[in-house]
Amino acid sequence: MSEDKRVLLEKVREFEARTGQTVDSFPDDANNTASILKERRYLSEPLSSADARRRMSAASRRGFLVTGAAALIGVFGWRWMSDETKTGIYRRAFEFNEKVSQIFYRPTRLAPEFSPDRITAARFNGDAGLKSDFDAASWSLRIGGLAGRTEDLMLTLDEIKSLPRTEMTTEFKCIEGWSTIVHWAGVRFSDLLLKYPPKTHNSSQPDVINRPQDLVQYVSMTTPDEEYYVGWDMPSIMHPQTLLAYEMNGEPLKPEHGAPLRLASPTKYGIKQIKRIGRIEFTSDRPRDFWAEPQYGYDWYAGH
Amino acid sequence: MAQHLEKKHPLAVRWLHWINFPLLTLMIWSGLLIYWANPVYGIRILGYEVFQFFPQWFYELLGVPFRLAEGLQLHFFFMWIFAINGVIYIAYTILSGEWRAIVPVPSSLKRAVRVALYDAHIFKSKPPQGKYNDAQRIAYTSVIVMGAGSVLTGLAIYKPLQLAWLTSLFGGYQWARWIHFWLTISFVLFFVVHVVQVAIAGWSNFRSMITGLEIVDESETIRDPATTAEEVTV
Numbered sequence: 001m002s003e004d005k006r007v008l009l010e011k012v013r014e015f016e017a018r019t020g021q022t023v024d025s026f027p028d029d030a031n032n033t034a035s036i037l038k039e040r041r042y043l044s045e046p047l048s049s050a051d052a053r054r055r056m057s058a059a060s061r062r063g064f065l066v067t068g069a070a071a072l073i074g075v076f077g078w079r080w081m082s083d084e085t086k087t088g089i090y091r092r093a094f095e096f097n098e099k100v101s102q103i104f105y106r107p108t109r110l111a112p113e114f115s116p117d118r119i120t121a122a123r124f125n126g127d128a129g130l131k132s133d134f135d136a137a138s139w140s141l142r143i144g145g146l147a148g149r150t151e152d153l154m155l156t157l158d159e160i161k162s163l164p165r166t167e168m169t170t171e172f173k174c175i176e177g178w179s180t181i182v183h184w185a186g187v188r189f190s191d192l193l194l195k196y197p198p199k200t201h202n203s204s205q206p207d208v209i210n211r212p213q214d215l216v217q218y219v220s221m222t223t224p225d226e227e228y229y230v231g232w233d234m235p236s237i238m239h240p241q242t243l244l245a246y247e248m249n250g251e252p253l254k255p256e257h258g259a260p261l262r263l264a265s266p267t268k269y270g271i272k273q274i275k276r277i278g279r280i281e282f283t284s285d286r287p288r289d290f291w292a293e294p295q296y297g298y299d300w301y302a303g304h
Numbered sequence: 305m306a307q308h309l310e311k312k313h314p315l316a317v318r319w320l321h322w323i324n325f326p327l328l329t330l331m332i333w334s335g336l337l338i339y340w341a342n343p344v345y346g347i348r349i350l351g352y353e354v355f356q357f358f359p360q361w362f363y364e365l366l367g368v369p370f371r372l373a374e375g376l377q378l379h380f381f382f383m384w385i386f387a388i389n390g391v392i393y394i395a396y397t398i399l400s401g402e403w404r405a406i407v408p409v410p411s412s413l414k415r416a417v418r419v420a421l422y423d424a425h426i427f428k429s430k431p432p433q434g435k436y437n438d439a440q441r442i443a444y445t446s447v448i449v450m451g452a453g454s455v456l457t458g459l460a461i462y463k464p465l466q467l468a469w470l471t472s473l474f475g476g477y478q479w480a481r482w483i484h485f486w487l488t489i490s491f492v493l494f495f496v497v498h499v500v501q502v503a504i505a506g507w508s509n510f511r512s513m514i515t516g517l518e519i520v521d522e523s524e525t526i527r528d529p530a531t532t533a534e535e536v537t538v
Contacts, residue, residue, distance in 0.1 A: 019305070021523045033412050033441060034434025037404040041435070042311035042536045043525055052307040052519045055538065063515035067322065074326055090377035097380055104466060111465045112472065171477055173464070176372065177342030179477055267465055297373040299380070304465040 087297060098301035107239055111266030111304070114169045119249055120180045124256045128290060129228025130276055136260050139224070145216060145282030147199045147206045152279070157246065157260050163187040163195060166243055175269040175291075175302065184264040186245035190238045198282035212238060220287030221263065224278030231287030236267045236303055244277070269302045306522045309538045312435060312512045314402065320393040321513065327386045328491060330378060331454075335488055337375025340368045345485055357485075383458065390451050405435045407445050412438040447494050450487050457484040 015021070033039075047055070081089060141160060142152040166188045173179045190208070193215075197206035200214040207214065212234065219237045222229040236242065245264035246253055253259040258275025265273060271291045281287075292300040313321075340363055346356040363369050397403045408416075415438035421427040423439075431437060436444065460471040460480035474480040502510055512518040517538060525533060 015523070019523060031411065031415060032432040032434070033409050033415065033438055034405070034432070036409055037407070037434075039404040039434040040401065041525075041533045043520070043533050044309040044311075044538045045535060046306035046308060046522065049305075049307055052309055055309055056515070056517060056519055059515045059517050059538070060511060063511075067514050070322070078326075087377070090381055093377070093381040101463070101466070106466070109466055109468065112468055112476075171464075173477065174342075175376070177338065177481060178344070291373075297377060299376065304463055 087294065090297070094299040094301065097299075098303070101301065101303055102233075102235070105235055105303075107235060111170050111241055114171070114181050116169050116183050118181050119169065119183050122182065122249060122257065123174075123178065123180050125174060125176075125270065126275075127256070129223030129225060129274070130256065130258075132225035132227065134224060134255075134276065136255075139260055139278075141261060141277060142279040143196060143281070144279065145198055147197045153196060160187055160192075160244065160261065161246065164191050166191070168241055168243065170241060170264075170266040172264075172273075173266070173269055173304070175271050175298065182264070183249050184243055184245045185247035186243040186261075186264060188240060189242045189244055189263075190240065192244060193238065201284050208238075216282050216284045218283050218285065218287050220281045220283055221274045221277050222279050223274065223276050226278070228274060228290050229288055230263075230272050230274045231289040231292075231300065232268075232272065233301065233303075236265070239265065239267045241266055267304055269304075271298065272302050308520050308522070308525055310518050310520045310525075311516055311536055311538060312518045313516045314396075314400065315516060316396050316400075317393070317402065318513060318516060320389055320396070323389055324386070324393070327382055327389060330382045331386050332488055332491060334375045334378035334382065336366070336368055337371045338379060339485065340375075341372040345482065357489075380462075383455075387455050390448075390455065394448065394452075406441060406448075408438060408441040412441055416442050443494065443497075447491070450490055450494075454484060454487045454491075457481075457487065460484075 044055075080086065139157070141155045141157075143155065144152045146153055164187065165185060167183065167185045169181060169183045171179050172182045193208045197208050198215050200206050201216050202214055204211070204214050215234055217234045219232040219234065220229065221232070242263070242265035245258075245262055246260060248254070248257050248264075253262060255276075258277075261277050262275040263273045263277065272289075286300075289300050290296075291298040291302075339357075343357060346353045348354070397406060415431050418427060418431040419433075419437045419439040422430055456470065457474055457480045459467055460474050461477065461484060464471040464477050464480075471477055471480055474483055508518055
C-alpha cells in the first residue's frame with residue numbers, strides 16, 4: 001500500500017472512530033466508476049448547518065423564481081403558437097426546411113431499387129380528381145409553358161409512349177406512414193423535357209442538360225377536372241427517378257391508380273404523385289398544391 | 305457536524321435538461337398525431353397480438369384522430385430545437401468533463417445490479433458511487449443514445465432518398481420507422497421510472513436540479529476520497 005493511501009486510510013479510520021459512521025469505499029476500491037473515470041466534485045468550504053441552510057434557501061428562491069419565469073414564458077409561448085391564426089409559423093418552418101433540403105439536394109443520389117419479386121400489393125388511398133366522368137380514349141396530355149410556344153402542346157398516350165421507356169421498382173411512401181413496393185414503367189420526366197424544353201426565366205435559349213437553373217423553377221400539374229393539383233420544384237421533377245408512368249406492376253395503369261398517365265417518383269410522398277394528369281405547366285410562380293392549401297396544412301415540398 | 309454545499313448540476317445542464325422536457329413532450333405528442341395515421345405496431349406473443357398501439361379509446365381520450373397535418377407541422381418545427389438542444393448538451397458534457405459523472409464502464413453492469421438489490425432492500429450496504437450510481441449512469445447514457453437514435457432514425461424516415469445510406473443502415477424505411485416508434489415508447493417508459501425515482505429520492509435531490517446545489521454532510525464528502533474534490537465558492 002502506498003504512503004498516500006495509508007495516510008488516507010488513517011484519516012478514514014479516524015473519521016469513523018470520531019463519528020461512529022462507516023465509510024463504504026476506499027481509493028483502492030476499483031469498483032467505483034467515479035474513481036475509475038476521475039469524476040470531480042465541487043464543494044464549498046465547511047459550513048455550519050445554519051449557514052448551509054441559509055445559503056441554500058437563498059439559492060433556492062433564486063432558482064425557483066427563474067425556473068417559474070421560464071416555465072411561464074414557455075406556456076405563454078406555446079399558447080401563442082397554438083392559436084389558429086399562427087399557422088404561418090409552421091408554413092414558414094416547412095419552407096425553411098425546404099431551403100435546407102435544397103442545399104443538400106443532389107440529383108445523383110438515387111432511391112434504392114428493389115428486385116421485382118419484392119413488389120407488394122398496391123394500395124388505393126385517394127380519389128380526389130378521379131371522381132368526374134372521364135373518357136380515357138379521347139384523352140391527351142396538355143403541356144403549357146414550353147419554350148417558343150404560346151399555346152398548349154397536346155400529346156396522345158402513343159406519342160408519350162414513343163419517348164424512351166424507363167422502368168423502376170421503388171418504394172412508394174404515403175405521408176400517412178405506410179409504404180408499398182411498386183414496379184413502374186413510363187417516361188422519365190427529364191426525357192420529356194429534353195424533347196420539349198420548357199421556357200427559361202431569363203429569356204435565354206433553354207438548355208435542359210447544361211443550364212437547368214435557367215429554366216423556370218416550377219411545374220404545376222392538374223387533373224382534367226382540376227379538382228386535384230400539385231406543384232413541383234424543377235430539381236425534383238428532373239430527378240432521373242421521376243416518371244410519367246403508364247404501367248404499374250406490369251399492367252397498364254388502372255383508373256384508380258391514375259390511368260392513363262400519372263406521376264411516379266420516390267423523391268416525394270404519394271400526395272405529390274398526381275394521378276390522371278390532364279395538364280402540365282412550366283411556370284416561374286410557385287404553383288398551388290392541393291394538400292398544402294391552408295385548410296389542410298401539409299408541406300408543399302414534401303420531398304425525400 | 306460540518307456540512308458543505310455541493311455544486312451538483314452545472315447551470316448549462318440544468319437549462320438543457322429543463323428545456324428538453326417540454327421539447328421531448330411535444331415531439332412525442334406530435335409523433336402520436338402522426339403515428340395515428342398508420343398505427344401498425346403491437347406486441348405479439350407466439351403470433352398473437354396481445355396489445356395494439358393504441359386502442360381506439362386511447363386516441364379518443366387524447367383527441368388524436370385526424371390531426372396528421374398538425375402533427376407534421378409541430379414535428380418538423382420542434383425537431384430543430386430538440387436536435388440543437390441535444391447537440392449542445394452532448395458537446396457540453398464532453399468539453400466540461402461532465403461525462404465522467406454520466407457514462408458507465410463495463411463493470412458498471414455488475415454494480416447496477418447491486419444498486420437494484422440495495423434499492424430493493426435486499427443488500428444492506430450502498431454500492432460506491434459518484435454523483436450518480438451505476439444504474440443511473442446506464443440509464444442516463446442510454447437515454448442520450450436513444451435521443452441520438454431518434455434524431456438519426458427520424459432523418460432516415462424524413463429524407464429516405466437523399467439519406468438513403470442512413471435509411472438502409474437501419475434496415476430500410478419501414479424498419480427505421482419501427483425503431484423510431486420503439487425509441488419513443490422507451491422514452492415514455494424512461495420518463496415514468498425517472499419521475500418515480502426522483503419522487504423517491506426526495507426534495508433535496510429534486511431541488512438540486514433547479515438550484516444546482518445540495519447540502520451534504522461531511523461524511524458524504526469523504527465517502528469516496530478518491531474522487532477529486534475541488535473547493536469552490538457557492
